[in-house]
Amino acid sequence: MQLIRNLVLATALALFSGFASAHYAIDYLGKGSNLRTGQWTRLESIENTAGNPYRAALKVRTSGVALAPGEGLIFTSDRDESGARFKAGCDYRLAGPMPKATLWSLSVNPENGQATTAFADRRYLVSRTVQWESDGRLSVAIASDARAGNWLAAPPAEGFTVSLRLYDTPLALNTTEMKIEDLPTIEKGACAS
Amino acid sequence: MSRFTIWMLSGLCLGGIIHIVAVLGIPIVTDNTPWNGIAGLGRTGQFHLVNRDDTPIGGLDPAMLHAACAFDLAGESSGFELNIEASLWTVSVFDSLGRSVFALAGREPHFGLALVTAVEGEQGDEAEKAAEPRPDKDFAAKVPDDKGFIVLRVYSPYDQERDKVLDTLKKARCA
Numbered sequence: 001m002q003l004i005r006n007l008v009l010a011t012a013l014a015l016f017s018g019f020a021s022a023h024y025a026i027d028y029l030g031k032g033s034n035l036r037t038g039q040w041t042r043l044e045s046i047e048n049t050a051g052n053p054y055r056a057a058l059k060v061r062t063s064g065v066a067l068a069p070g071e072g073l074i075f076t077s078d079r080d081e082s083g084a085r086f087k088a089g090c091d092y093r094l095a096g097p098m099p100k101a102t103l104w105s106l107s108v109n110p111e112n113g114q115a116t117t118a119f120a121d122r123r124y125l126v127s128r129t130v131q132w133e134s135d136g137r138l139s140v141a142i143a144s145d146a147r148a149g150n151w152l153a154a155p156p157a158e159g160f161t162v163s164l165r166l167y168d169t170p171l172a173l174n175t176t177e178m179k180i181e182d183l184p185t186i187e188k189g190a191c192a193s
Numbered sequence: 194m195s196r197f198t199i200w201m202l203s204g205l206c207l208g209g210i211i212h213i214v215a216v217l218g219i220p221i222v223t224d225n226t227p228w229n230g231i232a233g234l235g236r237t238g239q240f241h242l243v244n245r246d247d248t249p250i251g252g253l254d255p256a257m258l259h260a261a262c263a264f265d266l267a268g269e270s271s272g273f274e275l276n277i278e279a280s281l282w283t284v285s286v287f288d289s290l291g292r293s294v295f296a297l298a299g300r301e302p303h304f305g306l307a308l309v310t311a312v313e314g315e316q317g318d319e320a321e322k323a324a325e326p327r328p329d330k331d332f333a334a335k336v337p338d339d340k341g342f343i344v345l346r347v348y349s350p351y352d353q354e355r356d357k358v359l360d361t362l363k364k365a366r367c368a
Contacts, residue, residue: 006197010204017204018211026216056290057219066252070296071283071346074252102298103281103348105256124255128280128350157254167281167348168298 003050029054038141040075040164043067072101072167076109078159080188088157090191092142096184102168108142109163110155117155119146138184162186220290227291231342232263240345240365249291250344258349258358262309262367263342272307272333279358281348286334288341295334307333308341308368330346343367 017122029052043066067074079085082108098104107124125140130150133139141147154160164183166172213284230249243250243259255258264271284306285296295306345362349355 006200010200010207013201013204014207014211017208019215021208022212022215025212053216057216068285068293068296071285071298084240088361102300105254107255109252126256126348126350147338163252163254165256167283167346 010033026054026057033148037075037179037183039077039079039081039186041077043074043076067165069172072165072169073172075164075166075183077186078161079145080145080185081185082188084188086142086154086160086162086186087191088155088159088168089144090187091156092186093189094138094140094142094152094162094184094186096120096137097182098127098138098184099166099182101127104167104169105163105165106140106152107163107165108152108154109161111159111161122146122151122153125150125152140184142186143189206358213264226289227287228263228289228340228342231261233265236263237265237366238261238366240343240362240367242362247269254346256348258347258362260345260357260362260365261342262346262365264340264346264368266308266310266336266339266341266368268339270307272305273365273367274303275345275361275365276303276307277347277358277361278302278354279347279349280354283346285344286336286341287344294336294341295332297332305331306343309333309335310339311335311337315317 087094094106104127106126107122130138130140138150140152142148142154142162144154146153150193152162194344227249234243234248240260240262243253243261244255248261250261279300281298281300282304283296283298284304286294286295286306286308347358347362349358
């Protein structure tokens with residue numbers, strides 16, 4: 001009786017520790033170190049899986065294809081300057097310099113992944129079409145209702161993230177040189193009561 | 194050491210083996226590879242427009258046009274040429290598991306890429322030699338196995354230019 005009990009417990013421990021640790025390790029060791037610069041997180045490409053079986057497993061499990069390093073870099077932000085997550089009904093202002101790139105785009109991504117049909121053409125801004133401040137900096141309103149000037153349409157009823165994609169950028173060669181002051185900041189404005 | 198402790202330590206050792214087998218086994222046993230996802234868009238060897246986030250190319254940039262083409266070189270090197278008049282394009286070549294093997298951004302209206310198979314052994318050597326005398330292609334991407342796919346991202350803000358790009362991509366082949 002004791003033998004059966006020990007066998008069952010040992011098998012349960014083996015299965016739990018084996019699969020749980022594999023799941024945890026693939027998620028955390030496979031992702032590597034996404035580089036955080038201020039409010040922005042650089043989505044590290046997980047293309048290079050050589051020598052890291054956790055990364056190879058994550059790559060297959062997520063089955064996703066990211067922007068390759070030779071194409072450019074992606075940064076995302078889900079929080080304002082105070083560290084609070086972006087909220088529906090609040091206005092935000094993205095301001096500051098933009099990193100050097102042949103082309104960049106800024107886009108707002110609703111939390112549920114579904115693009116809103118309203119203001120679909122204002123879900124993104126591109127470097128070629130924005131209006132620059134006289135000091136060469138950028139100022140963009142992120143709000144659910146229309147604004148004059150550079151405006152990104154935020155979803156009216158749910159949280160969101162902001163993505164900054166840099167295409168053909170020299171920063172892709174050495175991302176460790178990236179500093180907080182190279183990227184714009186996103187400040188919270190007024191919220192609907 | 195009690196017998197119970199020995200059983201539990203044995204369980205942990207077996208857990209370690211399960212951990213290793215699970216991690217190394219996922220890439221081998223899965224059918225859900227990025228290549229399968231791209232090949233599911235339509236005929237292999239042909240570019241297909243991608244405008245949904247539920248494809249393996251997640252997180253699509255709404256500012257760009259996206260097209261993808263799955264290929265199977267079957268031991269023979271291949272290549273393709275594209276004439277895209279756009280403000281900016283990027284092309285990236287991935288192996289069947291979605292690992293980047295080549296990526297480039299450019300603005301030139303003509304682009305040629307040779308896809309060179311890197312299958313080991315005699316067959317691979319012959320294929321590589323066959324790919325050598327191809328000065329017509331601007332670049333060459335060495336693909337570690339026969340299967341892979343190409344993702345093309347195009348920034349084309351003007352309607353007339355955009356229509357031309359879409360027309361080109363609908364007819365374009367990649368291998």
